[in-house]
Amino acid sequence: MTERKTSVVVLGGGPGGYEAALVAAHLGASVTVVDRDGLGGAAVLTDCVPSKTLISVGDFMQRFEAATDLGVGFEAAHAGEEATADASRVNARILALAAAQSHDIEQRLLSEGVRVCRGVGRVLAPGRVRIEVESGGTEDVDAEVVLVATGATPRVMDTARPDGRRILTWQQIYALEELPERLVVVGSGVTGAELAHAYLGLGSEVTLVSSRDRVLPGEDADAAEVIENVFRRRGMTVLNRSRMASVVRAGDGVAVTLEDGRTVEGSHCLLAVGSVPQTAGLGLEEAGVELTGSGHIKVDRVSRTSARGIYAAGDCTGVLPLASVAAMQGRIAMAHALGDAVTPLNLRGVSANIFTDPEIATVGYSQTDIDEGKVDAHTVMLPLATNPRAKMQNVHDGFVKLFARKGIGTVVGGVVVAPRASELIYPVTLAVQHRLTVDQLAGTFTVYPSMSGSIAEAARRLHTID
Incomplete structure (x- = not known):
């Protein structure tokens, strides 16, 4: 039967x-x-697949700008030419x-x-x-x-209605046939920060409107500071403590009015104000x-x-x-x-990543959890600037941060800010998931030179903390 x-x-x-x-x-x-x-x-x-593909194109173009720092130049016949993005082909x-x-x-x-x-x-x-x-x-x-x-x-607001042409949600940007000349991104959470970074890399002039004290307000404060500094250094205008009141079409562009009365003009506006x-x-x-x-x-x-x-x-x-x-x-x-x-x-075992450049990857308890007494843990933060592989790859920004429970040394969380942090967070996630100690993490071989060497080094430093 x-x-x-x-x-x-x-x-x-x-x-x-x-x-x-x-x-x-x-x-x-x-x-x-x-x-x-x-x-x-x-x-x-x-969302994920399109936005991360867009980001990868922007990152690719950023490498051209960094090439001269590595001693790489272009032939005289092509001197003065710049890499440009064809929005219609990219999309x-x-x-x-x-x-x-x-x-x-x-x-x-x-x-x-x-x-x-x-x-x-x-x-x-x-x-x-x-x-x-x-x-x-x-x-x-x-x-x-x-x-x-x-x-x-x-999320759509009555004072900022998307039209799919100049005022856009993150789901509508892939219909654009031309790269936004002056893009105003409203919202500095994960989606807003990622797409602001992507369009900056593609060649747009970007203004990021953040209602909070810093970009990525829900993330590790040290990591968010690195990203905001990188944004500003690369030419992005970041407006902190600036809440959007309305967005309207203004001729061939848009006008974003802030609650304090200021107006930010652009060719396009991307709304990233939640879902x-x-x-x-x-x-x-x-x-x-x-x-x-x-x-x-x-x-x-x-x-x-x-x-x-x-x-x-x-x-x-x-x-x-x-x-x-x-x-x-x-x-x-x-x-x-x-x-x-x-x-x-088990949400404590969830690893997450923000695909800016550098990326931010996190797992387990956060620095805020430690500061608020939710877990009794030591913290070690190791800048990537001292890592030999980072020097070879011209990486100046980023760090590895590990959290270990006091007394027993169990790894309870971590933050990695680095190129491909989404890959580097995996050994930390394994440590959190399987309750490994910092000694077990530090005692595992890493390749030399490698970015992952900084994870093992951070674990070794935690061994010496009482």
Whole structure:
């Protein structure tokens, strides 16, 4: 007799959704993914993959400016020529890469037997989902397990309405056919800082409007100071303690009015003022799913909502807006729902990265946590300027910072500010995840010369602290 398969319906095909679908399929469930915009979600189509590709182009162009410091010049025939970015070609490549990644994800799901349905899903009740099919009509589906992974969308303000041409959200910039001549970026969080850095590298004149005392206010203060100094040194105008009041079209450009009455003019304005969860109209509250005041779905550490059989993952939960966290939430949800071994989500083990130049990578407890007494730990900060590999690569900015619990020396967190910090944070993440001591970290061989040598050196210095 054939065993009946558990029916799973996933609303949303982003990292939380498609990773959950793969786990559910591997565990023998009958899986349907309902997706409107394309597999991969915003992370692949309009956010992570496109923005990091744009940043990589800007970084590539910055290397030309630094070439003379390395003793590299250009032939006389090309003297005076500068590297320039063709926005239409750059954006066409970005969108092609995103589409290819989305296609690969869809093919992977189909190969695992997952049904992909184009449309929008709504929860009628626990165990029942209605799909409004893109091609027309509706379909009601029984679902013993429902995962909501509908993500978030850029926050829009009444005083700054995007038009997709001159006033833009981060999802609209890839339609530009010309590079913004004078770009005003409103918002100095991760998205604002990354894209301000990208367009500065591409050749735009950039003004960054920050309502806080510094850029990246939610990050390590030492790391944020490095990035802000680099921004200013490379020609960016950074306006701290400057809250935007409104943005309007002004002729062929834009006018950004600040709350103190000042006006900043530019050719384009990029709004990076946060996001809102896409949870409205899904029937969640009617089905017994509890939401926060901001509209996020309340979940526990195994991604359960307040309604039996309904789970949630990703940006719609407000847990941590990272694709890696969304994917982990989705995987945990399916393991729990389908009876597999499961480890609850541990946010202390999450490594995150900001793709500026240099990058900022973090994991575990922060300097603020230590300063506020949340963990009793020692701190060591080692500038990269003394690292031989950094000198070879003309790296002047950055550092390695490690946090170790007092008395036992367990690594509880760290910060790396460096080129490719996203790669360098991995050994620190392993140490945090597996509760390694600074002696174990320091006693592991590193290549000489290498940037990772500074991680081992920082660990050795922590050994001598009482």
